[in-house]
Amino acid sequence: QQQVKQSPQSLIVQKGGISIINCAYENTAFDYFPWYQQFPGKGPALLIAIRPDVSEKKEGRFTISFNKSAKQFSLHIMDSQPGDSATYFCAASLRNAGNMLTFGGGTRLMVKP
Amino acid sequence: GAVVSQHPSRVICKSGTSVKIECRSLDFQATTMFWYRQFPKQSLMLMATSNEGSKATYEQGVEKDKFLINHASLTLSTLTVTSAHPEDSSFYICSASLRGSSYNEQFFGPGTRLTVL
Numbered sequence: 001q002q003q004v005k006q007s008p009q010s011l012i013v014q015k016g017g018i019s020i021i022n023c024a025y026e027n028t029a030f031d032y033f034p035w036y037q038q039f040p041g042k043g044p045a046l047l048i049a050i051r052p053d054v055s056e057k058k059e060g061r062f063t064i065s066f067n068k069s070a071k072q073f074s075l076h077i078m079d080s081q082p083g084d085s086a087t088y089f090c091a092a093s094l095r096n097a098g099n100m101l102t103f104g105g106g107t108r109l110m111v112k113p
Numbered sequence: 114g115a116v117v118s119q120h121p122s123r124v125i126c127k128s129g130t131s132v133k134i135e136c137r138s139l140d141f142q143a144t145t146m147f148w149y150r151q152f153p154k155q156s157l158m159l160m161a162t163s164n165e166g167s168k169a170t171y172e173q174g175v176e177k178d179k180f181l182i183n184h185a186s187l188t189l190s191t192l193t194v195t196s197a198h199p200e201d202s203s204f205y206i207c208s209a210s211l212r213g214s215s216y217n218e219q220f221f222g223p224g225t226r227l228t229v230l
Contacts (some may be wrong), residue, residue, distance in 0.1 A: 034218070043119075043206050043221040044157070089156060093219075099145065099210045101219055103156045 003027055006090050006104025013111050019077040021107045023090035028071065030092040034101075035064065035075045038087045047088070048075070080111045116140055117209050119222035126197055127230055134192045134225045136207030143209035146190040147219065148182060151204045163190050197229045 006023045013019045025033075032051060036044035050057045050064040050073065057064045063076040077084055090104040116139040126132050136146055145164050149157040161182050163169040169182035179201075181193040190209075194201055204226055208219040 036221070041204075041224070041226070043117075043208075043224045045221065046218060049218070099219060100147070100159065100162060101157075101208075106156045108154075 003102045004090060004092050004104040006107060008107060009105065010108045011110070013080045013109065015080065015082060015111055015113050017080050017111075019080045019084065019109055019111070020074060021088055021090070021109070022072065022074045023104050024070075024072045025092050025102075026071065027092070027094070027102075029094055030102075031095055032093045032099075033064070033066065033073050034091050034093075035062075036089045036091065038089065038106075044089060077109075080109075082111045082113050085109055085111050115211060115218070115220045117207065117220045117222040119205075119207055119225050121225060122223060123226040123228070125228045125230065128198050129196055132194045132197055132227060134194075134205055134207075134227075136190045136192070136209070136222055138188045138209045138220070141209075141211055142187040143190075143211065144187075145210045146184060147208045147210075148180075148190075148192050149206045149208070151206060151224075157206060160192075194227065197227070199229045202227055202229045 003026045034049035035047045037047045038044040048059050048062045050066050061078045066073045088107045091101040093099050093101045118137045120135045148160045151157050159172050160175045161169045161171045163182045163184040165184050165187050171177045184190040204224050206224045208221045
């Protein structure tokens, strides 16, 4: 059972544009929703994370929007840059389940100069 | 802070040999360490969860006798791929949860590329 669904699988954005990646989850008990950025041949790096008690979190050019009733959350990358080209994974976890992460399928983002 | 290292970064071995991968939390104590494998252009697949001093919990479909996990201390976990075969070739990534944190963060290592000839 895929508990976190991510879309789109790939995304091409022009430099300066907004990149938007969406995720939907099924388990309403999840209490932590991080986004990871992964470059080829490297491990994932935590980008930004949100908890279900807030609807939005912004860090620099990265914003998470969270809709608890719809069980959806999204990552917005403002002023996208070629250096943002990477694979992005959303995830969800549950603290009393040992913080085990359930990952989305990933989105390969390409930002064209 | 919260740096996780892995060693080696890449390894090539012959079929039938065993390979050990180390995962260390460099500047924090890890309550739990996780092992993932990732095939090209795919998401991370959790293999097992390990807590210091106890046996690892393996995900369904992961052979515990083939993928031996030892969590000897709060800063070190090892994954040994026994009798490796070409189908075991993959990118293996560990992560660690911060002990004592009220948050759920997992910090990932840089990964180990295993190629079995």
